[in-house]
Amino acid sequence: MSSSSPFFGPPEMVVKNRFLGFLIWQFIPSTFVFFLFKIFVSAISSVSFTSSSAGTRNPSAPFASLLTGFLTFLTFHLSQLLFSSSLSLLASPQLERPAAPLELVFGLVRFLVVSGGDNASSASALKDFRRRAMASFYLILFVVATAVSGSLAAVSICWGKSDGLRSAWHTGLLMGLIYGSFYVYKKRWVLMFPIIQRPPFFSFKMGFPSATTLASKLSAATFLFSAVLMVLLPDQHKKNVTVRKFIANQTILFIGSFAVFLSWELTHHLHRVLHTKRFAFAPPKGSAAAETNPSEHLFAALEDSNSGSLLQYLAFLDLCMVCETNVDIWRRAAFFEETGDTYKRVISISLRPLEQFALNLGQGLEGAVDMTSQLSRQLLPPNDSHFDVKQLEALKNFQLYAWCARTVSTLTARSHVEDRFGVAQLSGSNATVMSTLLSCLLAVEVLMGKKTNIQSSHDLFGPAGIKWATTSIRRVDASVGKKKSGPLHLKAYAIADVLRVSIYLIVTAFHNEMLNSAKSGVLEKDWITDEKPPFGTRELLLQKLHIFLDFQA
Numbered sequence: 266m267s268s269s270s271p272f273f274g275p276p277e278m279v280v281k282n283r284f285l286g287f288l289i290w291q292f293i294p295s296t297f298v299f300f301l302f303k304i305f306v307s308a309i310s311s312v313s314f315t316s317s318s319a320g321t322r323n324p325s326a327p328f329a330s331l332l333t334g335f336l337t338f339l340t341f342h343l344s345q346l347l348f349s350s351s352l353s354l355l356a357s358p359q360l361e362r363p364a365a366p367l368e369l370v371f372g373l374v375r376f377l378v379v380s381g382g383d384n385a386s387s388a389s390a391l392k393d394f395r396r397r398a399m400a401s402f403y404l405i406l407f408v409v410a411t412a413v414s415g416s417l418a419a420v421s422i423c424w425g426k427s428d429g430l431r432s433a434w435h436t437g438l439l440m441g442l443i444y445g446s447f448y449v450y451k452k453r454w455v456l457m458f459p460i461i462q463r464p465p466f467f468s469f470k471m472g473f474p475s476a477t478t479l480a481s482k483l484s485a486a487t488f489l490f491s492a493v494l495m496v497l498l499p500d501q502h503k504k505n506v507t508v509r510k511f512i513a514n515q516t517i518l519f520i521g522s523f524a525v526f527l528s529w530e531l532t533h534h535l536h537r538v539l540h541t542k543r544f545a546f547a548p549p550k551g552s553a554a555a556e557t558n559p560s561e562h563l564f565a566a567l568e569d570s571n572s573g574s575l576l577q578y579l580a581f582l583d584l585c586m587v588c589e590t591n592v593d594i595w596r597r598a599a600f601f602e603e604t605g606d607t608y609k610r611v612i613s614i615s616l617r618p619l620e621q622f623a624l625n626l627g628q629g630l631e632g633a634v635d636m637t638s639q640l641s642r643q644l645l646p647p648n649d650s651h652f653d654v655k656q657l658e659a660l661k662n663f664q665l666y667a668w669c670a671r672t673v674s675t676l677t678a679r680s681h682v683e684d685r686f687g688v689a690q691l692s693g694s695n696a697t698v699m700s701t702l703l704s705c706l707l708a709v710e711v712l713m714g715k716k717t718n719i720q721s722s723h724d725l726f727g728p729a730g731i732k733w734a735t736t737s738i739r740r741v742d743a744s745v746g747k748k749k750s751g752p753l754h755l756k757a758y759a760i761a762d763v764l765r766v767s768i769y770l771i772v773t774a775f776h777n778e779m780l781n782s783a784k785s786g787v788l789e790k791d792w793i794t795d796e797k798p799p800f801g802t803r804e805l806l807l808q809k810l811h812i813f814l815d816f817q818a
Contacts, residue, residue: 276566279544280575284353287539288346294531295345299338302422302524306517337421344417349532351410355403356536358456359573360661363404364397372398407454408445415441415525422521436491436518440525443487453533456575458541458582458664468538476530484523491518543586544579547596559599560607563587567614578665584615585668588675598683600676605688611676612694615669616701622666623701623799625659626708660756667763670705673698674767678774696794699771703806704798706764713757765818772813779814788814 364372372394419437448454459468492515546563548554554561566580587596600608677698680689689695772779782788789807798806812818 276546276562276569276576276580279546279566279579283540287353287536288349290539291345291349291532291535292342294535295342295528298524298528298531299341299422302520303334303337305520306422309513309516309520333424337424340417341421344414344421345528345532347410347417348414348529349536351407351414352454352533352536355407355454356456356540356575357454357573358458358575358578358664360452360455361400362397362658362661363401364394369398369401404449408442408449411445411448411529412438412441415439415444418525418528419518419521422524423517432491432514433518433521435494436487436522437525439490439494440483440487440522443490444483444526444529447483448533456537456541456578458578462543462586465538465542469535472534472538473531476527476534480523480526480530483526484519487522487526488515488519540575543582545593546580546583547593550595555595559596560611563596564610564614573662581615581665581668581672584611585672585675588672588679597676597679601680601684601686601688603686603688605686605692608676608680608684608688609692609694612673612692612698615672615676616697618662618665618669619673619701619705620799622659622662623705623708626705626712627800660753660760663756663760666705666760670702670763670767674702674770678770681774693794695771695775696792699768699792699810700794700796700798700803700806702764702768702771703809704800706761706768707805707809708800709757709761709764713754713761768813769816769818772816776814779810783811783814 416434416437419433419440423433463471546566547559548562563580563584566576567584570577570580587593600611602608677689677695680695684690779788779792782791788810789803792810793803793806795803797803809818
């Protein structure tokens with residue numbers, strides 16, 4: 266796997282440089298689409314409209330045609346620039362739930378008429394309303410910009426080759442509204458990072474068939490809508506149009522709409538490929554910075570970036586790739602330096618989102634107010650009222666949680682072989698990592714409807730002195746079965762699988778040590794932190810760890 270070029274300058278320049286590179290590379294497929302479909306439109310026009318103007322030839326026609334072609338070329342790329350800019354403004358790796366129209370109205374009335382209090386709840390509500398209102402504003406702005414871009418692009422493709430430029434303008438406006446609404450409805454502005462990082466050209470090439478298929482479907486839908494509107498709306502110029510000219514106009518409009526949709530799809534796919542490509546936050550190998558502090562740029566990107574920003578996601582992706590792959594072994598070796606400060610810093614940064622995830626998920630579940638007393642009896646599955654947007658909001662950063670879990674588990678497992686100074690064990694990071702992963706898994710399993718009973722102490726000991734955790738976990742179909750096909754349950758299953766694999770990775774690497782600790786009765790001391798976990802109790806975490814130790818999870 267090849268990483269990006271070495272990092273230079275402040276971390277904020279990474280996203281800016283990618284945006285500028287995207288605008289430059291976007292020019293190439295847009296130009297190709299423009300000239301290709303302009304040739305098709307010219308061929309159809311030469312067959313259909315030449316006979317009507319054969320007797321009137323203007324000597325300055327070649328110059329006028331050249332000037333018109335240049336202007337339409339600039340107009341088309343201006344429309345693509347408008348679309349690309351609005352797309353980059355809207356795109357985000359984190360799914361933000363926009364505010365509904367009624368919520369916007371009530372929110373404005375609440376914060377303009379009613380005086381907002383000074384308490385923390387009012388400030389949090391105001392911040393959440395502003396965030397969701399901005400998300401709604403960006404979505405509306407994107408749809409409007411796409412409509413204007415579609416009108417300009419359709420006129421540029423059909424200019425001088427059709428008698429229905431007004432129809433081209435209206436069709437382009439309709440195209441923009443259809444594509445913008447479809448884009449917003451499918452939540453395609455969310456940047457999905459690929460599981461396997463491939464070269465950008467290969468990834469872009471693989472997306473071309475799907476872009477062509479979707480462009481064909483959208484152009485057919487636009488053609489049907491425009492045909493219906495043409496029949497319903499009155500037009501005084503219909504009687505002067507022959508059948509041959511009408512068919513030619515409609516064919517040109519269909520080809521123009523397909524060209525615009527195809528250019529938009531290629532731009533969207535190129536934007537996703539370039540912005541989700543891994544970037545190596547590291548100095549050049551062999552330089553002085555690589556010898557003294559090779560993790561400085563990575564820590565700067567992780568700690569100084571805004572929460573949920575593209576820069577933060579790129580930094581966590583790079584950290585996960587460093588820990589999992591053997592491409593940048595020299596960067597991973599720097600984590601296990603003798604003082605242990607770098608290792609503790611990496612673990613702390615990676616565990617912070619997971620701890621917040623467990624806390625947010627626990628607050629939305631039943632019994633989160635008095636967690637200790639509730640869990641001492643049993644973990645109750647949530648009912649239908651708890652499967653709301655709060656839990657979906659807690660799971661919206663699934664990609665980030667997956668990277669963090671894979672990072673801490675892989676780094677902990679590799680410390681069994683690569684940690685020459687024992688900083689992972691001496692710093693207590695192993696217990697913190699295992700406790701956080703188990704706590705997150707318990708919270709997700711409760712959300713999915715699993716019921717866990719804490720066994721008494723005499724039930725946890727086998728004849729050989731080993732603690733056995735035979736927990737009773739069952740599926741509660743009464744409340745959860747209705748939600749199995751929803752987005753909440755699918756994301757919960759996905760993050761649960763990642764957490765289980767992460768825990769098993771650590772258990773497999775330290776299986777012999779854990780068995781010896783269990784026989785000696787110090788398993789809880791070595792692998793469960795003394796602090797209160799984000800979700801659950803220390804007894805429940807120990808019981809869950811025994812299940813993984815027996816490979817029964």
